[in-house]
Amino acid sequence: MNNNKVVQWIDTRLPIFTFMRHALKEYPTPKNLNFLWNTGSLAGITLLIMIITGITLAMHYCPDPEDAFQSVERIMRDVNYGWLIRYIHMNGASFFFVLVYIHIFRGMYYGSYKSPRELLWILGVVIFLMMMATAFMGYVLPWGQMSFWGAKVITNLFSAIPIVGDTIVHWLLGGPTVGAPTLNRFFALHYLLPFGIVAIVCLHMVALHQFGSNNPSGVDPKHPSEQIPFHPYYTVKDLLGLSIYLFVFAFVVFFAPNFFGEPENYNPANSMVTPVHIVPEWYFLPFYAILRSIPSKLGGVMGMFGAVFVLFLLPWLDRSRVRSATFRPLYRPLFWVFVLNSIVLGWIGSQPPEGIYLIIGRGATAYYFFHFFVLLPLLSVIEKPLPVPDSITLYLDQKKRAV
């Protein structure tokens, strides 16, 4: 307990210090977490960076079609350090998705979505969905050519809904097409949603601390000796990860700030001319590929949304009792096939929808759903898992002997 009288006085009435000590210091953590467990805290820090830079940018940005593009250029040229703040915000979105994708794949590999962590996983998917909405609306704000046509294509997805589709699109846009009301509301929502994400992240943390972190063995800690306090062990590990991460982040911001961007978006929005080659940001490409692979408007839209929503069902599609892929001889290679397939989908999404790309895209789309709806339930039945050690200690002994 802290000896400071003021801290004690406050803590008796409002136990925030006790809470912080439990959550950030004493929080018992499996002793064998690897560097993939850095992605959670790194994503949290990135969210903070995005909110702070975003608030600063909002002080200079004008959400009006007449001024939006110019105000962004003004930020780049005239506002003190505006170029730095915008490049951090712009690339921060990409880095955020890199972290979150690694975070999701880690959960899939080590079976972190399985009982009793289903709600933890579902909250994570909710965060992912909110991130996608926020990123999409943020990309519209500079009001370049890609912003405008991206907004047009994505909002038109909803017109695929039978009967009420067009009404819904008009409601979303606030007019017959993408225009001033659309930009204004996208700005309002782009500002609002991140705070919603913060709220869900807090719930994500509450759910996490209920049963504690999963670990590479997938076996729950059985003995206090298998756990170590979060501070200083994982604060130090997270700090090391953060240092390396910020190094890479700063490198991109300072030396390749437009690496993830599209040059086309530095042309002001023109509602009369669609760019020849229109692609979304890289983090949407796999879903975009699924959209284009299905030769039906409604089917494509359902496929695209289904590809995200299927993640909600994952804890019940994979019935295997073994968590970590380490002990699942069939699931482990198939996991990597799934990762590869997702990368192929991303690559297809960046190519024109014709010829061989269309064929590969259809195959990859089919496999994506095959993995979830056929392979995972099937594996739960036919796979013979390797013997799972009784405890983390035994798992680590086993690993040492193998080496």
Added chain:
Amino acid sequence: MLYKIIREHDMTKKQADQNVQSKERRDFLQLVTTAVGGVGAACALWPLIDSMNPAADTLAESTVDVDLRGIEPGQGKTVLWQGSPVFIRRRTPDEITYAQNMPMDTLLDPERDEARVKKPEWLVVVGVCTHLGCVPTGQKPTEPKGEYKGWLCPCHGSQFDISGRVCRGPAPTNLQVPPYVFLDDHTLKIGTNEA
């Protein structure tokens, strides 16, 4: 036997020393880490804070040129300079005499009229009351000028003479004289003292 005891005693002493050393080492590392992190965070914060300072294009609007043709003696003109009104007044000989002979004990912030003008005929002051920032009335012939032939602040009743000097509070100081320069007989540049 004795040798062994001494040796064991030495060992524990050595270990204890090592423990103290490693604790000091850890404290030192923690301090250094915190310091480096703190300095880094502060440096990272600076661009965000500085971005709220006036931007380059805002600063570029810092001067304004005024055409003085068409302003007759006794008339005035109000121009916008850095977002604030500037009162330009072409004073009549009577007004000049009145301003120059104003008794100093009437003034709350005594200052000679000669020190507030570059040409006695032209008075240039920032039209913002030094109390809380309202724009005083008196620029238009129809507006109340107060008792001292100058300006009257509608917010809290401060009164200024025809030299822009405060004669009645609550304003604490005279209307500010901006930097300005006459480019030629009929052009005034506000915002700089150099042509």
